[in-house]
Each structure stands twice: as C-alpha cells, then as structure tokens.
Amino acid sequence: MTTADAWPGLAPLLADVETVWGVVPERLAEPTAEGVLWQVAGDQFVLRVPGVARYLVQGGRRVTIEPLGEDDAAVIRFLRGTPLAALAAQRGWVALHAAAVAGPPGAVVLAGYSGAGKSVLAAALVRRGWQLLADDVVILDDLTAPVRVWPTSGEITLWPEVVECLGRPAATERQTIDFSANLAAAPVPLAALIALRTANAPEEPRRLGGVESWQALMALSYNNHIAEEIVGPMGLVHQMLALARVAPMVSLSRQQGSWQAEALADAVEGMVDG
Amino acid sequence: MADLVWLASFPKAGNTWLRILLANYLDNGDEPADINALRATPIASSRLWFDEWAGVESAQLDAETIANLRPQVYRCVARAAEERRYLKVHDQWGLTPAGEPMFPADVTAGVVYIVRNPLDQVASLANHGGNSLEAAARAICGEASPAPVVRQYTDQLDQRLGGWLGHATSWVEQSGLPVHLVRYEDLRADTAGEFGAALRFLGEEPEPEPERVARAVAFSSFKELRRQEEEHGFHERLAQSSGPFFRQGRSGGWREELSAELVAKVVDACGPLMQRLGYLDEDGTPR
Incomplete structure (x- = not known):
C-alpha cells in the first residue's frame, strides 16, 4: 500500500x-x-x-x-x-461532506445530509459529460482564491431506490458504480457550493444569505465533532467563513419521495448558464 | 454530561404536539415557538447524529452493525450534552442484535410515552403517508413491517416500529425504564393538567408554574399550529400527505372514517391493551 x-x-x-x-x-x-x-x-x-x-x-x-x-x-x-x-x-485543510463535479464553470460542490441526493445528482451530471471529482469527501487544500477541489473518488455509491433513475436495473442493496473513466485528472477551481435539501413542496433554487447561509456552511464539514477537535471550534468557523467568501452558496431542493435527478441536473446546468 | 428523555410513540399519536408543548414551555417566550425550528427535540433515528458520533457513515454499514452501535451513539450524545436532551423516537423499544437495550438505561432520565386510540390513529396515519385506510390499519396491526410511513426518510436510520400493541407494550412494560404514560385523549381534554403531570414526572420543576404551563398550552393550540402550517408550511409533513399535518386532532373521528371491518380488524389486533387503556368497554366494544 x-x-x-x-x-x-x-x-x-x-x-x-x-x-x-x-x-x-x-x-x-x-x-x-x-x-x-x-x-x-x-x-x-x-x-x-x-x-x-x-x-x-x-x-x-x-x-x-x-x-x-x-x-x-x-x-x-x-x-x-x-x-x-x-x-x-x-494538515489544516478542509474536508467537506459532499460530492463534487467539474463542468464549464469549474467545480461545483454538492453538499447535503446523507440521503439528500448528492450522489445521484453527481451521477446525473457525469452522464451529461461533467467530470467527477468526489462522491462523499471533498478536499480543499487552500481557502484563498482560486480554491482548488481535488479529485478523491472515481466511484459513486447510490441508494437502491435511485439506481433506476440512472436507467440501471432496480436493486435492493446500495450500488457502487465505477466512473473512473470520468474522473478529473487534476484539481479544478471551485465555482459554486450547492446545498441540497428535501422539501415537501416545490422550491426554486436561491442564493442563501444570513442565518440560512451560516447553517448550511456549518453543516458542510465532513464530521463536525472530529474536525472541531482537530482544528478547534473557532478554527472550523474560520475555515467555513473563508470558504463562504470565495464561493456562493445556493440552495437546491428536491421534493421528498422522489429523486428528480434529471430535473436537479437541469437546475444546476441552468444556474451555470445563467 | 447530561441525561436523555425519550418522547416515544407510534407515529401520529400526538408526539409532535407534545414536542411543541415542551418547546414552548422550555422557551418560555413571548410568542409561539416556530414549528419549523423546534428546539431540542430531534429524532433519535437521525442519520447525521449517528454518522458523526459513530465516525463512519451509516450508509456504509449493515443494519445489524448500525443497531449494535446505536446505544453507544446515545451515550456519546449524553456525554457531550450540557443540558438534558429530549429525543423524539418512533422506534419500538428493544434489544440490539448484540443483546443490549437500544435505548440505554444508564443515560436515560425517563420516557414520556404518548398513546392514542388506534382507531383514530388509522385515518391520521393514512393521511400522513398518503395511504389507504386499509394500508394504515395493516401498519397499526403490525402486518406491514416496517410501517410504510417510515421508508420515506433517507435522512433517518431504518426504524423498527412493530404494530401499535407491540410498540406500546415494549416501551411501557418491557423497557424497565421510568415511563410516564400519557393518553392523547386526556392531553386533549385537560392539556394543562396532563402536560403539567409530565413535567412533574420529568422533574423539570417541582411544581411547574401554572402561568408558564398555560402559556405553553395556548401557544400550542391546534388553531395556532394550523395557522403556522397554513402560513409557512411544516417541514415534517410528507410530500405525499393527502392533507395538512395538523389535521383535526380530535378524538372519536374513527366513527365516521372507518368501516366496520377495519374497526373489527384493529380491535382484534390491539384489543387487550385497548381495553386496559379504556378504548374498549368491558364487553370489548369500542367507546
């Protein structure tokens, strides 16, 4: 090894x-x-x-x-x-609990709780020609612009319920899909942070500010308890504030009970074009 | 280090209402607590809590490993807490595959178990999950496992509910934990009295201030909850629900909503405990 x-x-x-x-x-x-x-x-x-x-x-x-x-x-x-x-x-770097893909604008980080739909959205974007950077852990080594998002995974692991939305046979267990051919070869500058959520009614994508932005930022860390212990609570706060200064945080919601991977991928591509 | 209180119930028994009462009491504010930002009562099956305290993503673990680690996660939560944590829970009480109680006695201050006439719970559960009355009755009777309402949440760990009877029996009779049993119907009829009794059981106050309790009750009225849900929505409502989360909250609605067959089915499955709780008369007829 x-x-x-x-x-x-x-x-x-x-x-x-x-x-x-x-x-x-x-x-x-x-x-x-x-x-x-x-x-x-x-x-x-x-x-x-x-x-x-x-x-x-x-x-x-x-x-x-x-x-x-x-x-x-x-x-x-x-x-x-x-x-x-x-x-x-x-090492003083930042590890985010997020997937990440690279497209025309640069790297887009897809954050959200486990089950929010990060991986299926990343997979949908990769199928549209985006490159894969990360499925679950995003590594940023320096928070001064341009922030680089490093490639960490050539695989995407999906809940059985979502495998079908990618045109694959239905499954009963979690599925790991090999996307190594689509893995970015080098780090890509960060363009946007997307906070994925579930909602019980349709919501338009929107730029987060104030308390909402703060809450979304503090949920980004891969594991808050471990990160706080290693870098210190204030160290973590400073890291997240530095991150907020270099990239906009946008909220993107899917409706509960359906994965809507293609609709969310449309929304991400729409934001990028817009 | 602090202790944990479990607010336990089968779904749609009034657990959310109890949490709102408690939030309003603990906040002791000048206006009603925001139902979309309830403090201090997260659900015990939260995947995020598990992942961060376990240190490994539950999504990568099998169900047996997750169940075996859950008691230790709750010990971590208690150890890190500066003040008592109230946790909502819909899981049945039970042992992990390794044979340890899922909800550890050593960090538990007590349990408030809220129980409701299962005949009324059928329509409420059907509305919540956007299911038929028949499907909801099967869940109440423990024939649909896990109950269809639960699988919708990927931000939660899989929960084992069992049926209404097994659920109540597990917490009230088998857990060995200090349990305060609240009948939803009594909480409706005398909210201040029943809620005050729960507070005394929890030792929040030797004698809860009547004015503070009264304000919490007023701020948690169905009218207020409906108002908030109509104005801002309620994030705990499911997308597929066929009506509002705060539906009617009344007791005895089953007489208009359930067929005689469904009534008989529920009584057959839940009868012994229904009788003890006063939901059936001595002849076994629903009241």
Whole structure:
C-alpha cells in the first residue's frame, strides 16, 4: 500500500504522507475527544471499523492501517472516508461532506445530509459529460482564491431506490458504480457550493444569505465533532467563513419521495448558464 | 454530561404536539415557538447524529452493525450534552442484535410515552403517508413491517416500529425504564393538567408554574399550529400527505372514517391493551 494507491487523485498533494500496514492500538492512551468508533488525542486520530480495519492517522504525515478481516475493498473504502478527513484536518485543510463535479464553470460542490441526493445528482451530471471529482469527501487544500477541489473518488455509491433513475436495473442493496473513466485528472477551481435539501413542496433554487447561509456552511464539514477537535471550534468557523467568501452558496431542493435527478441536473446546468 | 428523555410513540399519536408543548414551555417566550425550528427535540433515528458520533457513515454499514452501535451513539450524545436532551423516537423499544437495550438505561432520565386510540390513529396515519385506510390499519396491526410511513426518510436510520400493541407494550412494560404514560385523549381534554403531570414526572420543576404551563398550552393550540402550517408550511409533513399535518386532532373521528371491518380488524389486533387503556368497554366494544 502506498499513499498514491490509497488516494490516486491526491498523490501530488500527499507526496509527503506515508501510508503503511501495521499494528494500530484499539484505543489512544488519553483521548481528548471520542465517539463510538473514533478517538482524537492531540495530533493522533484512531478509527475502528468493526470487522474491517483499524486506522491510525498521525500528524498529517502518517497513516497506519491494520486490517481486521478479509475485505480489502472495504479497507480502502473506509480509508477514503473519515481517516482522509482527519488527515486533511491535521494538515489544516478542509474536508467537506459532499460530492463534487467539474463542468464549464469549474467545480461545483454538492453538499447535503446523507440521503439528500448528492450522489445521484453527481451521477446525473457525469452522464451529461461533467467530470467527477468526489462522491462523499471533498478536499480543499487552500481557502484563498482560486480554491482548488481535488479529485478523491472515481466511484459513486447510490441508494437502491435511485439506481433506476440512472436507467440501471432496480436493486435492493446500495450500488457502487465505477466512473473512473470520468474522473478529473487534476484539481479544478471551485465555482459554486450547492446545498441540497428535501422539501415537501416545490422550491426554486436561491442564493442563501444570513442565518440560512451560516447553517448550511456549518453543516458542510465532513464530521463536525472530529474536525472541531482537530482544528478547534473557532478554527472550523474560520475555515467555513473563508470558504463562504470565495464561493456562493445556493440552495437546491428536491421534493421528498422522489429523486428528480434529471430535473436537479437541469437546475444546476441552468444556474451555470445563467 | 447530561441525561436523555425519550418522547416515544407510534407515529401520529400526538408526539409532535407534545414536542411543541415542551418547546414552548422550555422557551418560555413571548410568542409561539416556530414549528419549523423546534428546539431540542430531534429524532433519535437521525442519520447525521449517528454518522458523526459513530465516525463512519451509516450508509456504509449493515443494519445489524448500525443497531449494535446505536446505544453507544446515545451515550456519546449524553456525554457531550450540557443540558438534558429530549429525543423524539418512533422506534419500538428493544434489544440490539448484540443483546443490549437500544435505548440505554444508564443515560436515560425517563420516557414520556404518548398513546392514542388506534382507531383514530388509522385515518391520521393514512393521511400522513398518503395511504389507504386499509394500508394504515395493516401498519397499526403490525402486518406491514416496517410501517410504510417510515421508508420515506433517507435522512433517518431504518426504524423498527412493530404494530401499535407491540410498540406500546415494549416501551411501557418491557423497557424497565421510568415511563410516564400519557393518553392523547386526556392531553386533549385537560392539556394543562396532563402536560403539567409530565413535567412533574420529568422533574423539570417541582411544581411547574401554572402561568408558564398555560402559556405553553395556548401557544400550542391546534388553531395556532394550523395557522403556522397554513402560513409557512411544516417541514415534517410528507410530500405525499393527502392533507395538512395538523389535521383535526380530535378524538372519536374513527366513527365516521372507518368501516366496520377495519374497526373489527384493529380491535382484534390491539384489543387487550385497548381495553386496559379504556378504548374498549368491558364487553370489548369500542367507546
């Protein structure tokens, strides 16, 4: 395992990061914060995924992985989630819980809670010729304009309910679709942040301001508890304010109970043209 | 570190109304709480809460792993809280696959369980989910599992409801948690008295201030809730609902809404507990 194998799109950015197989402690000695499967102690972060692997991320420079089972694909899949977000935070970067695609205006980040429809919208846009940057974790290494959005994933994972909207056979389990042929080869300048939501009545896309913009920004972080612990609560606030200064935040709603991937893709393309 | 209170019910029993009463009481403001920005009562099945406290996205985990981790997520929520957290919950009480209670006693201050005549709940549930009365009755009887109303929310973890009888029994009799049982019908008939009793159970105040309770009750009237929903909508209403979220809230509507067959079906499935709660007379006839 090399860092380039773990995160191919981020290889230039992570050239000084060592990724190794090794023994990872179940717990850190004196954690300053902890969740169910994670702990933070100073510049160390540990994540334990039951039956898959333990991950130790240290000082933004070293990642140790101890597999706990036979599923190598799962070891990599989980590595590309929270451990990457922790590594980014340790390096002072920003990890957003979002998908991202690149088109004529630049990179468009699609943020929203799990289930809001980020992935299906990203897939719909990629099918229209946009390039894929990220499905779940967006990495920004510098918040001074132009902010670059780095490619992190050539795959998109979809809820079974939405697979059909992409013209694929119905499914009962979550589906991971390979879009590596559409993965952007290099980082792309950030053009817009879209906050995806669900609503029970139709809503027009609109630029967010004031409290709404603030709430949407503070929901962007990949994992607020972990990010706050690593960069500090005010560090996180400063990062998000810096992000707000460089890119507009637009709200885009889908109606509950239907995925409307094509209609949302039309809306994104309409915003871009407009 | 703080403790948790579960506001538990089968869907459409009045849980949202209880949350609004509580929000108005805790806010103690000069105007009614905004129903679209209710403080302090998120749902326990929130996917975001789970994801951030677990540290791994629930979307990537199987149902058994998620269920086994949920009690620990609630312990994290309690540990991080500076003041008591009230959590709405529609899950049935029960054990995780690993055999641990899903809602851990060690961080639980108490449960307010709100129960409603299942005959009235049928039409309310049908309206909410945009379903037929027959489909809603099947959910009440525990034949549709999970109840059709729940699968709509991808921002929530899958919830196990069971039927009306199993749901109530699980929380009230099996959980072993301190439970305060509120009948929706009593809350309608004497809102201040019943809500005050719930507050005393929770120990919010040794003796809740009558004026503060009265104001919370006034700010939570159906007229006020309908007004807010008509003016601004209500985000907890489902897109497919066939009417407003705050529909009529009255008791006994089933007499006009349900066929004799559906009444018999619900009574057959829920009868023993309906009788104990006074929804059936001694002969087993619905009141």
